[in-house]
Amino acid sequence: MNNKALNILEYTQIRDQVSEYSQNPVSAALIRALEPKSDIEWIQAELAKLDEARVIHMQASEPGMSTLSEVKPLTKRASIGSMLSVPELNRIKNNIRVTNRYKTYVLNMTEDGDVSLPLLRSRFLSLPVLSHISDEIDEKCDETTLYDNASSALYDIRQQKKTINRRIKDKLDSIVRSSANQKKLSDAIVTIRNDRQVIPVRSEYKQDFPGIVHDTSASGQTFYIEPNSIVELSGQLNTISARENEEVSRILYELSAHVAEVQHDIDWVTTVMGELDFQLAKAKYGHSINGVIAEIADERTIELPLAWHPLLDKETVVKNSIIFGDDIDAVIITGPNTGGKTVTLKTVGLLIAMNQSGMMIPAGVGSRLSIFKEVFCDIGDEQSIEQSLSTFSSHMTNIVSILKSMDEQSLVLFDELGAGTDPSEGAALAMSILDRCLEANVMTMATTHYPELKAYSYNREGVMNASVEFDVQTLSPTYKLLMGVPGKSNAFEISKKLGLDLSIIKNARQLIHMDNIEINDMISALEKNTRQAENDRVEMARLKKEAAELHQELAEQFESYQQMKSTLIENAKANANDIVAKAEKDADAIIKDLKNLRSEHQTIKENELIDQKGKFKDLYNEGTLKKQAKQQEAEKIEAGDNVKVLSYGQKGVILSVDKDEAVVQMGIIKMKLPLTDFKKEKPEKEKQIRVVPRANRQTIKMELDLRGERYEDALQRLENYLDQAILSNYNQVTIIHGKGTGALQKGVQSYLKRAKGVASYRGGMPSEGGFGVTVVELK
Structure with missing residues (x-):
């Protein structure tokens, strides 16, 4: 697009506003170079990246990347054998660490599929791992200098340097603290001149302190002298400092060589992070103007x-x-x-x-x-x-x-x-x-x-x-x-x-050609109709949005219902198949006995045995959990009667009767069913339960709510609760773990599978809480 049009349209001001949201120089450079393009594939790719950047911007825990910097000149220098300084190495380390933080952040965010960032996830998965470079730099230096233990040689050199400095300081301190020298010194301090430690001596006492004069005061009254007693130590210090510089250079060359080995990888991760912040800056600007992606x-x-x-x-x-x-x-x-x-x-x-x-x-x-x-x-x-x-x-x-x-x-x-x-x-x-x-x-x-x-x-x-x-x-x-x-x-x-006189206006109207009057009348009518159409359009847009939101909500609820329905069916099939498998096992034993009898009496045919066994195979469930059994004629049912609920195969107690329907209590479930669904049964004799008295026993509820608990705390509470429920002689309890990501549900059911006091467990029915609960039968 031509620059003249962009200047007239004030495009550069928009670009400047976007750059205010940049976090680092890498993305700022990309924003400054941003211009409209006519390549549709490029535009669609940029808008797709922008859409994912919007998702990250809406998260409250974005890591940030203000420490990212342009390092391509540094990696290029390292690749041709130049030595990088400590601050330059730290810039490379910071880029690697910013990349690692964002990589962990994006992969964790998209792990469970709740957040979809396919482009970013794919790009981060393909990034090279450079942690060994950042760790090595971090181990050997801080932000400005190498650590003493960056190498054993450097450690020895710096220890020697500290020892010599201490000896020099002790000698100079003894000179300045001497009472005999107080009047000979301008000040009782040790100072530095030309990188040497010196003492300030009055000019008239210069001959009393033989040594090297490194400087004089502006007035000429003070000489800064390095006494002969420390000249030799200073020479040793210079030699040690030279060795230190050589060892520091050797270590920095070594680190620079390691950077050179992964030059292109470092440049690549820097480019990826710069482009991500570039998209984030556009997303933040778009959010600030309440913009949309067209x-x-x-x-x-x-x-x-x-x-x-x-x-x-x-x-x-x-x-x-x-x-x-x-x-x-x-x-x-x-x-x-x-x-x-x-x-x-x-x-x-x-x-x-x-x-x-x-x-x-x-x-x-x-x-x-x-x-x-x-x-x-x-x-x-x-x-x-x-x-x-x-x-x-x-x-x-x-x-x-x-x-x-x-x-x-x-x-x-x-x-x-x-x-x-x-x-x-x-x-x-x-x-x-x-x-x-x-x-x-x-x-x-x-x-x-x-x-x-x-x-x-x-x-x-x-x-x-x-x-x-x-x-x-x-x-x-x-x-x-x-x-x-x-x-x-x-x-x-x-x-x-x-306030113009009406007669003047009337005369002017008569002078206008009739066609112009009719055109103006037509335009007035068009304006009125257009305003009404615009108001109607706005109202229709509002209703359309509400309908779309309602449709989305219903679709999500229906999908949840379908998932719950499938899970219940699968659980029911599994339970039914367990029962049939046990029956089949018993049948095998019977057939084995029959075979033994046949060998004695020779009256039972082989095909008859196979047909009988095949009937058990037909018992495996492929239908729904709910049974279709009904009575042709309803029995006389009253409140308090013990009944068998035919459609569910469960026993229950009638709570109330309303015409052709009754409310039945099955365990902790209450349901309203037709009278033809009940078959009266005699009340069960109360079992003699041996009660073991226990001091300080706590009264506990029939359900345990674990929602909002940390994983480990939740399982600890579950273990304690089951112990108390068994001691309280409960036959059935309900564990409320919520839906969420499903991690807590898996943990609870995994524990129940190996718990000794648990006879069985199942997912909750819709009336019990669905996927959010697990119902436990205790031994």
Whole structure:
């Protein structure tokens, strides 16, 4: 896209605002280089990355990457054998650690499938592991220097250096602390000159301190002398320091060589993290303007519902729907000055540039834009009343250039087309220029004051009128864009509002041609109908959104129901198959006995044995858990009766009877079923239960709620609870673990599988809590 159009559309200001959300120099450089592109594959890839960056931005625990820096010059130096300094090595270490943190963060976030980041997950999984480089750097240096134990040689050297420094300091301290030397010294301190430790001696006592003079004071009254007694030690210190520098250089060269071995890997992870922060910066900016990701349309179109200019205050800006209808190639906007016509043009051009830069745009949900190879602008900020010849010439020179360069993949924006010259000539010239754009099949938007262009769209196919609304009552523009309606003159209404004599206005009306009056009346009707249609559209959009949300909620609940149903069926089949397997085992024993009998009496045929055994195979369940058994005629059932619930094969007690239905209690479950589903049974004799008295026994509930507990704490509570439930002689209890990720449910059922006091367990039925509970039968 040409730079002139980008400057007119203030694209660079948008780019500057995005850069404010950058966390490091790597992404800041990418933002500065960002420009719109017309490659649809690149745009779609950028928008897909942006969509995943939005997900990360919405998380509260984003790690951050402010320590990321550009290290390609450093790795290149290392690759040609140069030595990297400690701060430079730390920059490389920080990049590796930032990558490791984000890699762990993204992979953990997407592990269970709750968050989908396919592009980022795939990219992070392919990144090389460079922890050994960062760990080695971290082991050998802090932010500024090498550690003493970076090598055994360096440790010995620095210990020797400390010993010599201590000896020098002790000797100098003894000199400055000597009472005999107090009057000979300018100050009783040890100072540094030329990297040597010296003492400040008064000039008249210089001969009393033989040694090397390293400096004098400005007044010449003080000499800074290194006494001969420490000169030899200082020489040894210099030698040790040289050895230290050699060892430090050796270690840094070694670390630099290790960096050189993985140069391309370090550059690659830096690039990946810079691109991620680049996308995060765009996502954060998009969130700040309440933007959306526009759909890329295959056909040529502009659909921008409730769009606004991103440089205006989003709290007060008037949002307008800028939508090219079917088969519309040109839109002509009319209306008063300062009504928002120019802003509308800039909004369309800027939003297209943002979209083709892989950015979110300030518009409503459902925005659709096609890809334009170029956007050409003839938009002047000059709004003065007087238009000189030079201004007209400047605009016409630009228009000539546009007409030569445009093609069917271009969007052309004309502001005040044909202005600055004689109105009749300007209007004719404007219509001719628009005709040329239509002939070239170029999508066009133009603003104008010429009344002749209001009727232009009625004589041309593919052209639509639009206007900016003007409030006659307040004598001010509303900045509301009306698509499909041309602007009308409000001169009479404004004059009347301002107090012009009514007879003058009446006389003026009579002077207007009847066609103009009818056109203005038609425009007024169109404005009214358009406002009503826009209000209806907004209401329909709201209802559509509510319906979509309700549909999504119902779909999720139905999916949950289907999963619960499948689980219950599978559990029921497994239990039934266990029963049949046991029966089959018993049948095998019987058949074995029959075979033995046959060998004695020879009266039982082999095929009869096989047929009998095959009947057991047919018993394996493939149907539903609920049985279809019903009585043909209902028995007389009363509250308190013991019954067998035929459809579930469970025993229960009738709680209440209501006509043809009754409420039955089965364990902890209450259900309302028809009377034909019950068969009366005699009450069971109460079993004699031996009660073992226990001091300080606690009364516990029939259920245990583990929701919100940590995994280890939950299993500890479960173990204690089961012990108490067994001591309390409970036959059945319920464990509430919630749905969540399913980890706690798996842990609970895994424990129950090996618990000695547990006879069996099953998932909860819908009335009991479904997947969120496990019902336990105790021995």
